[in-house]
Amino acid sequence: MAVEHPSYTMAELMVAASAREIADGEVVFVGMRLPLLGFLLAKSTHAADATGIFELGIIRDTATSEPILTMGDLPNLCRARWLSDTADVMALLQQGLVDVGFIGGAQVDRFGNLNTSYIGGCERPETRLPGSGGACDLASLAGRHIIIMTHEKRRFVPRVDYLTSPGYGDGGGWRRRVGLPRGGPAAVITTLGIFRFDRESGEMVLSSLHPGVTVEDVLANTGWELRIAPAVTTTPSPTEAELAVLRRFDPQAFWTGS
Amino acid sequence: MSSSKLYNLADAIERFVPHGCTVAMGTCQESLIPFAAGHEIMRQAKRDLTLVGTISDMLFDQIIGAGCVRTVRASWVGNVITGSCYNFRRAVEGGSLEQEDHSNLTLTMALRAGAMGVPFMPTRTALGSDLFKTNPGLKTIACPFTGDILCAVAAIAPDTAIIHVQRADEYGNAHLWGNLGVTREACLASRHIIITAEEIVSPDVIGSDPNRVITPGFKVSAVAHVPWGGHPSPVPGYYNRDHGAFLDYRNSSKTSADFARWRARWVDTVHGSGDYPALLGEERMASLALRNHVWSEAADYGC
Numbered sequence: 003m004a005v006e007h008p009s010y011t012m013a014e015l016m017v018a019a020s021a022r023e024i025a026d027g028e029v030v031f032v033g034m035r036l037p038l039l040g041f042l043l044a045k046s047t048h049a050a051d052a053t054g055i056f057e058l059g060i061i062r063d064t065a066t067s068e069p070i071l072t073m074g075d076l077p078n079l080c081r082a083r084w085l086s087d088t089a090d091v092m093a094l095l096q097q098g099l100v101d102v103g104f105i106g107g108a109q110v111d112r113f114g115n116l117n118t119s120y121i122g123g124c125e126r127p128e129t130r131l132p133g134s135g136g137a138c139d140l141a142s143l144a145g146r147h148i149i150i151m152t153h154e155k156r157r158f159v160p161r162v163d164y165l166t167s168p169g170y171g172d173g174g175g176w177r178r179r180v181g182l183p184r185g186g187p188a189a190v191i192t193t194l195g196i197f198r199f200d201r202e203s204g205e206m207v208l209s210s211l212h213p214g215v216t217v218e219d220v221l222a223n224t225g226w227e228l229r230i231a232p233a234v235t236t237t238p239s240p241t242e243a244e245l246a247v248l249r250r251f252d253p254q255a256f257w258t259g260s
Numbered sequence: 261m262s263s264s265k266l267y268n269l270a271d272a273i274e275r276f277v278p279h280g281c282t283v284a285m286g287t288c289q290e291s292l293i294p295f296a297a298g299h300e301i302m303r304q305a306k307r308d309l310t311l312v313g314t315i316s317d318m319l320f321d322q323i324i325g326a327g328c329v330r331t332v333r334a335s336w337v338g339n340v341i342t343g344s345c346y347n348f349r350r351a352v353e354g355g356s357l358e359q360e361d362h363s364n365l366t367l368t369m370a371l372r373a374g375a376m377g378v379p380f381m382p383t384r385t386a387l388g389s390d391l392f393k394t395n396p397g398l399k400t401i402a403c404p405f406t407g408d409i410l411c412a413v414a415a416i417a418p419d420t421a422i423i424h425v426q427r428a429d430e431y432g433n434a435h436l437w438g439n440l441g442v443t444r445e446a447c448l449a450s451r452h453i454i455i456t457a458e459e460i461v462s463p464d465v466i467g468s469d470p471n472r473v474i475t476p477g478f479k480v481s482a483v484a485h486v487p488w489g490g491h492p493s494p495v496p497g498y499y500n501r502d503h504g505a506f507l508d509y510r511n512s513s514k515t516s517a518d519f520a521r522w523r524a525r526w527v528d529t530v531h532g533s534g535d536y537p538a539l540l541g542e543e544r545m546a547s548l549a550l551r552n553h554v555w556s557e558a559a560d561y562g563c
C-alpha cells in the first residue's frame with residue numbers, strides 16, 4: 003500500500019509529480035481539486051510561462067496572490083487574463099490549442115478509460131458519482147491528459163463500469179475510429195506510482211514507483227495483469243522548494259494533508 | 261421604457277417556476293449560484309422539476325433533497341470541495357431520479373442550440389464515451405461536408421433560467437461580471453428569466469456599460485432584490501466563497517434526517533429578503549467581505 007514519509011505527504015508527492023508533467027510555455031486546462039495546486043506549483047517553479055485555462059471561463063497566466071480552494075474563488079478571477087464564457091474556453095480546447103489537462107477519477111482501466119459517473123453500471127448503480135464535469139471534454143480534446151487518483155484494486159479494473167472520459171478505448175487505433183481528433187492519457191499518477199501508456203497498444207505500463215513502494219505492491223492493487231516498463235524508475239521526492247510553494251498555497255493542508 | 265419587473269422573490273418563483281417546468285440554474289458554475297432562489301423553490305415545494313446546469317455545486321443536491329425534482333440534465337452534481345453529494349446519491353441509487361448525463365461542453369452546446377433556435381449543435385467531444393447510453397440527446401452523425409464523425413447535441417430550451425447578478429435595474433437590465441459560464445446561452449435559450457440581484461440600481465448605471473449586460477432586458481420576466489442571494493458561492497465585487505458552509509453541508513446531508521435539520525435551519529426560517537443576512541450574522545458576513553478592492557478602469561462609450 004501507499005508508503006508515507008516523514009517529510010512530506012502522499013498528496014504533496016502526487017501534486018509535485020503532476021506539476022512536473024507541465025512544460026514551460028504550455029497551455030494547461032486546469033481541473034478542480036489537486037490539479038489547482040499542481041498548476042500553481044508549476045507556475046511558481048519550472049513553468050513560469052504556462053497559461054492556465056479553467057472551465058468556468060477563466061484564463062490566467064500568473065499564480066493567484068493568495069491560496070484558493072476552488073477555481074471560482076475570487077483570487078483566481080482577480081487579474082485574470084480573460085474572463086469569458088465556458089463556450090469560449092471549450093472552443094480553444096476543441097480547436098486543439100490546449101497542450102495538457104488534468105483530471106481525477108474513481109475508476110480507471112488498462113486502456114486509461116475513466117469512470118466518474120456510476121459504480122456498478124448505469125442500470126442499477128451501486129454508487130452514483132458526480133459525473134463528467136469537464137473531464138470528458140479534456141480527455142476527448144486536449145493534446146494529452148494526466149489522471150490523478152488513489153491506487154486501489156477496486157479502482158484499477160480491467161474495464162470501467164461506465165466510460166465517462168475516453169482513454170484509449172479498447173486499444174490502439176480506437177480513438178481515431180470513434181472520431182476523437184487527438185489526445186489520450188499520457189500518465190496516471192497514483193498513490194503508488196506513475197503509469198504511462200504504450201504508444202501502439204494504448205495499454206497502461208508501470209513506469210515509476212513512489213519511494214518505498216514495490217512492484218508487488220502495485221500488482222496486488224491492480225485488477226489486471228499490468229505491464230511493467232523495462233526500467234522502472236523511482237518517483238523523485240518533492241524538493242524543499244516545491245514543498246515550500248505547496249505549503250504557501252495550501253497552508254491548512256486542505257488538499258495535501260495526510 | 262417598459263413597466264417595472266420588480267417582484268419579491270416568492271412571487272417571482274410562484275409565477276415563473278410552475279410545477280413540472282424546466283429550470284436552468286447555477287450557470288456561472290461555481291460562482292453567482294442563485295442559492296436564495298433555489299431555497300424559495302424548496303419552500304414552495306415545487307414538484308416534478310427538470311434541473312439544467314453544468315456544475316451546480318451543492319444547490320441541485322438541496323433541491324433534489326426537498327423532493328422537487330424529477331429529472332436532472334447536468335454534467336456534474338456534487339459539492340466542489342468535498343465531492344459526492346448525498347441527496348443526489350440517495351435519489352439516483354433509490355431509483356427516484358431521472359438523469360441525462362452531459363459533459364460541460366455537451367451541455368453548453370445543448371443550451372447554445374436552444375439559444376440559436378436550431379435543433380442541435382455539433383461537437384467533437386464525448387465520442388466513444390458512455391454518455392451516449394445515459395443521454396438520448398446525444399447522437400453520432402457524419403458531417404455533411406467532411407464526413408467526420410461528430411457528436412450531435414440536442415437543443416435544450418428551458419422554461420426558466422434563474423441567474424444571480426451583482427446589479428440590475430427594475431426593467432431587467434443587469435450587469436454580471438466575473439467568469440460567465442453558460443449564463444448567456446442559458447438566458448437566450450430560456451422562455452423566462454428570473455434575475456436575483458445584490459443591488460437594484462438606476463437604468464443609467466446599467467446603460468453606462470452595455471458590454472457588461474448579461475442578456476437583453478426585454479427577455480427578462482422578473483427582477484428580485486436579494487442581497488446575499490448567492491451565498492455561500494462567491495459573488496465578485498461583493499463577497500468571497502464561504503468554504504465553511506460547503507464543508508458543513510457535507511456532514512449536514514449524510515442522512516435524510518440530517519438534511520431535514522439542515523433545511524429547517526437554513527431554508528425554512530427565511531421568509532423575507534432580510535431574513536437570510538440576519539441568519540448569517542454580522543460576524544460571518546464580515547469574514548466574507550472583500551479584503552481589498554481592485555477596480556477596473558472606466559471605458560469611454562462617448563461619441
